[in-house]
């Protein structure tokens with residue numbers, strides 16, 4: 001036997017030992033994984049191919065598996081990673097009732113180039129808890145109430161850009177409207193993107209989210225070194241530059257505003273002039289503060305936020321408030337145009353609440369009266385959830401209704417499939433807002449419909465989103481009929 005042959009045999013034995021050791025250390029993990037139902041998986045690549053080959057059809061593919069495996073759990077192998085899709089209310093309830101599973105899996109790292117360690121992507125539980133506690137008061141109802149005039153003004157600007165009888169692509173226009181709204185409310189900075197200023201940000205954001213999705217389903221793009229060699233990296237960096245430039249300018253404008261208010265206040269105090277009342281909602285006083293003010297206030301408190309952390313949280317809130325509501329607003333207008341009977345009922349309700357006075361700014365009480373519109377928005381979010389799946393890492397074994405999932409596996413809550421589960425929503429593809437009548441909701445699990453997720457890492461902006469969407473849709477319908 002030659003030395004080469006001996007070397008080859010030695011390498012083969014070493015590889016076999018490493019593999020056996022790996023299997024032994026993951027024995028329980030692999031055993032439990034093998035018991036789960038799922039599609040046939042190829043050696044090495046597992047089940048990645050259908051998703052990687054058609055990255056833009058992932059919802060359709062996921063839905064096909066959901067139907068085939070009766071809403072899960074469904075086992076997928078992505079290389080050596082066990083990913084389990086869950087889309088049954090009773091399973092979702094078990095997962096979210098356990099406070100231990102807060103950690104988001106490494107795949108969220110793909111959002112980190114732009115969202116950094118903001119709330120959405122933060123993988124350090126202690127830091128996440130601290131930031132969540134600090135930011136939560138910024139979404140208090142008393143603050144949200146003060147945002148209604150801004151929602152209304154920006155919705156009116158959006159309406160003013162539309163001409164009666166003309167066909168318009170509302171998606172990009174709503175994107176700018178939602179961007180102005182989130183910047184003026186949560187950030188306290190007016191960026192006038194509806195007047196042509198924020199297009200690069202929106203475009204950049206779209207590019208970054210799309211590339212993150214592609215990298216998720218095309219494993220050869222996940223590795224940063226390989227990704228940096230692809231032509232897509234240039235597009236990615238351009239998007240990143242635009243998003244950072246925009247966010248930094250928002251923070252800058254906010255800082256200047258705060259500084260000038262502070263010095264004005266100091267002057268007033270020095271001159272003993274109490275005439276000017278502190279009625280600026282952005283000012284640091286005893287009242288609860290909007291998001292960016294809170295974050296900046298932390299700069300001077302015992303907890304210091306670096307500029308980078310501030311930017312991460314700001315981008316997270318801008319994306320959270322902009323991308324999601326834009327999608328839902330667009331689908332709502334589309335559904336209303338398609339379902340004229342539903343539109344007629346919404347119009348009737350709006351007429352009752354606002355009459356013909358186009359200048360009346362909606363109050364909280366007005367918006368609460370728009371019960372049918374609320375059902376329409378919920379039905380839109382059921383069928384077209386803007387975040388159609390989200391994932392957690394299991395910190396310990398979990399027994400679902402009929403299977404046990406191993407510690408360390410990644411559970412993907414596939415809300416797109418959950419919301420179309422025929423046991424919760426008969427004839428699931430039919431658009432029917434009355435599914436959300438109180439009597440129907442009562443007979444359903446609260447975990448059958450979770451567009452804002454559930455548990456401790458649920459959406460911090462859900463009340464904000466509902467008020468914003470109700471204001472924008474009702475304002476549009478006070479001006480136009482959709483067809």
Ligand code: HEM
Pocket residue numbers: 119120121132182186316317320321322324325328381385386387390391451452453456457458459460461462464465
């Ligand atoms: C229709 C609108 C919205 C939908 C459907 C939505 C949906 C969601 C979902 C499903 C999650 C959980 C994601 C996960 O677990 O990975 C989430 C988290 C989050 N959302 Fe929303 N969202 C909406 C609007 C907003 C708004 C308006 C804001 C802010 C102004 C916002 C800020 C956030 C933040 C910061 C998180 C991360 C929370 C944490 O991990 O502590 N969202 N959202």
